[in-house]
Amino acid sequence: MARKDIPLFPLNAVLFPGGTLGLRIFEPRYLDMVRECTRMNQGFGVCLIMDGHEVGAPALPAAVGTLARITDFDTLPDGLLGISAAGEARFRVLKTRVRNDGLVRGEVRFWPDEPKVPVPVEYALLPTILERLAEQASLPWRNGPRDRYDDAAWVGFRLAELLPLLASERQQLLEMTDPLERLAALRDALPRFQKG
Secondary structure (H helix, E strand, O other): EEEEEEEEEOOOOOOOOOEEEEEEEOOOOHHHHHHHHHHHHHOEEEEEEEEOOOOOOOOOEEEEEEEEEEEEEOOOOOEEEEEEEEEEEEEEEEEEOOOOOOOOOEEEEEOOOOOOEEHHHOOHHHHHHHHHHHOOOOOOOOOOOOOHHHHHHHHHHHHHOOOOHHHHHHHHHHHHHHHHHHHHHHHHHHHHHOOO
16 A cells, blocks of 8 residues: 555554544644644544653654544643544554654555454354443443444454553554454453453
């Protein structure tokens, strides 16, 4: 796929395709980024921080991230700008540069969407767990189309968001390109979260 130059937002979080993210924006470089993305009707890349911090000097982003498209914005009670963004396509960062204002931009290559693969019978417990987690958290998509719960990629991405995983584990799941391999990793992680 074609290369594209996009602004990158290194965070201590992993955004998955189809996921949502709420952000408080206060640094000038990111306020400018939000204005630019809104004006140009384009997204920005969300990458897990591999070294550094969200605030201050530019952080080193992970090599794989997700395009985020701003879906809503609001003024928060503390007066800061709040934005909601939706995860779209994943990408690999080919090279980065830091602008004078500290904003990291990356030349990226987007990955194709994963194929729709039904959830195999050996992973049938995972959609059930996902439904329960979505109900408990009252997530807005919990009553959506039933057929999504038979899409291995969608189930894997949603479970990767909801289970109490380390950020590094979420990053590994994001970087997997086989939805069944992702489901296997999630199934293998489940015993850690069961109450004894």
